[in-house]
Amino acid sequence: MATSRPLRYSALALRYITLTLTVSAVVGCSNSTINYQQDADSARTARTQWQYQQQDAVAVTQLTQLVAMPALTSLVEEAILQNPSLQQTAIALQIAYAQRGVTTSGRIPQVNAGFSAKNSDADESYQTDVTVSWELDLWQKLNDEVQAADMDIASSQATYQGARDALAANIMRSWLQINLQQQLITIETSRLAVLENNEQFVLSRYRNGLGALEDLDSARTSSAQTRATLAEQQETLAQNQRNLGLLIGQTTAIQAGSDFPTVLQPLAGLPEQDLGRRPDLQAAYAAISAAQYRTDVAYKALLPSISLSASLTDIANSPSESLLTSPAWSLLGQLTAPIFQGGQLRSQIEIAELTTEQTYWAYQENLLTAVNEVENALGQEQSLQRQQQHLSDALSSAKRSESNYQTKYRQGLVDILDLLTVQQQTFDLQSQLTQATYNRLVNRIDLGLALGLGITTDMAGEA
Numbered sequence: 001m002a003t004s005r006p007l008r009y010s011a012l013a014l015r016y017i018t019l020t021l022t023v024s025a026v027v028g029c030s031n032s033t034i035n036y037q038q039d040a041d042s043a044r045t046a047r048t049q050w051q052y053q054q055q056d057a058v059a060v061t062q063l064t065q066l067v068a069m070p071a072l073t074s075l076v077e078e079a080i081l082q083n084p085s086l087q088q089t090a091i092a093l094q095i096a097y098a099q100r101g102v103t104t105s106g107r108i109p110q111v112n113a114g115f116s117a118k119n120s121d122a123d124e125s126y127q128t129d130v131t132v133s134w135e136l137d138l139w140q141k142l143n144d145e146v147q148a149a150d151m152d153i154a155s156s157q158a159t160y161q162g163a164r165d166a167l168a169a170n171i172m173r174s175w176l177q178i179n180l181q182q183q184l185i186t187i188e189t190s191r192l193a194v195l196e197n198n199e200q201f202v203l204s205r206y207r208n209g210l211g212a213l214e215d216l217d218s219a220r221t222s223s224a225q226t227r228a229t230l231a232e233q234q235e236t237l238a239q240n241q242r243n244l245g246l247l248i249g250q251t252t253a254i255q256a257g258s259d260f261p262t263v264l265q266p267l268a269g270l271p272e273q274d275l276g277r278r279p280d281l282q283a284a285y286a287a288i289s290a291a292q293y294r295t296d297v298a299y300k301a302l303l304p305s306i307s308l309s310a311s312l313t314d315i316a317n318s319p320s321e322s323l324l325t326s327p328a329w330s331l332l333g334q335l336t337a338p339i340f341q342g343g344q345l346r347s348q349i350e351i352a353e354l355t356t357e358q359t360y361w362a363y364q365e366n367l368l369t370a371v372n373e374v375e376n377a378l379g380q381e382q383s384l385q386r387q388q389q390h391l392s393d394a395l396s397s398a399k400r401s402e403s404n405y406q407t408k409y410r411q412g413l414v415d416i417l418d419l420l421t422v423q424q425q426t427f428d429l430q431s432q433l434t435q436a437t438y439n440r441l442v443n444r445i446d447l448g449l450a451l452g453l454g455i456t457t458d459m460a461g462e463a
Helices: 004-031 036-045 063-067 070-082 084-107 141-207 213-248 279-300 344-410 416-450
Strands: 110-120 123-136 305-316 328-336
Touching: 036 279, 036 344, 063 070, 063 141, 063 416, 070 084, 070 141, 070 213, 084 141, 141 213, 141 279, 141 416, 213 416, 279 344, 344 416
Parallel strands: none
Antiparallel strands: 110 123, 123 305, 305 328
16 A cells, blocks of 8 residues: 555656646647738738729719619619528528527536436336536637637628629629610611611612612611611510519519619729728638637647536436435536547647638638739720720711711712611611720729629618
8 A cells, every 4th residue: 555655646747747748739839820810911901002093083882883773773672682592691691600609509508407217127216317517618719619600600791791792783784784785776776777768769779770789689688687686686685684683583574774874983093992891802811710710729629628517316216206306416527638539639730720721822812813803994994995985986987977978879979888888887886885885884893893892781781
């Protein structure tokens, strides 16, 4: 007996030494972890000097202000409530909230109750027990898990906001596409009317012996070709109307106006602009934070854990007497520490660190894409503005030339092919100018999204 006590104390000292070395190793490893969250935060708050700048721009805060039309805003509000894809994203956000509740429950004491019956030969016994257990969060491991769940919620919220913004932008684009198709149909209808008048005029001249059969065939060819184009555009318009209804969450086609709205430029003439409002960057940043917290959890899994449990137990010969009438209680404190698990915990740490690094580089990719989208949209804005001006000048010249050729043709100074060529050029320029206007309006929507403009809850209501 004299030699057992030193051995007992030696074993106890060895446990304390092992525990101390474990804590020191974990703390040392945890401190060596790269803070990707801080690096991403620095990149997020950095301001970018854009290559292109807009002049005389107006500051806006809502994506729907770019196309400020009450009917269109009403469609966006309806789509947020009925679009199936957006509703799935909203449910994913609710799942993230529920998952946080599961994580948070680990910090609360757990209470379990049990009842059992035993029958052996002529002896019957009944046992009732109530157990309360609680794990002490000494190293803030459970708190880190809750923080990671909070970041998951923040990421899901940003993803949902991005889905709302993208849906609003798609509805605006579809609305403008319907406007474009209706204007192109109007242009083609006018072209057809002119060509039919030419055809009748050529036919009249031919009957009077003043024209050739080739002139009549040329006029009829142009008319038939325009009718084919008009039929194609009418079907495209119908498809766009059905597609807009699909975005809103219904099967009926949506009618829209035929005039392009007045659109404001979303950048307030600033040479510098941060991209912190973009939902995709917010979601990527929250993903880094969540992964960083889970890395801390993986490190703290190497530390010992302390759990307490208290139980009330009652055993009797009948069920009524076993309902804790004279229970016996017990209190148990337990200290557990991982010693050897085949490298599982170290592998989990490595996976957590690599996952954090992966989310960091995903954030960097999103950031580079965001900057590129803004630069492209700003450059496209200036290019489309110049295209509009050149096409407008060309259309004015073409109209004057068409008027001159009509007069000369009636005087017999030019043939029908020359007149048809000038007329086709005029209508083609009208279509090109309309298309360029549409492209510029859509590009401004793209620029608004690139800069983080979206729709708020106050505008569209809760989903």
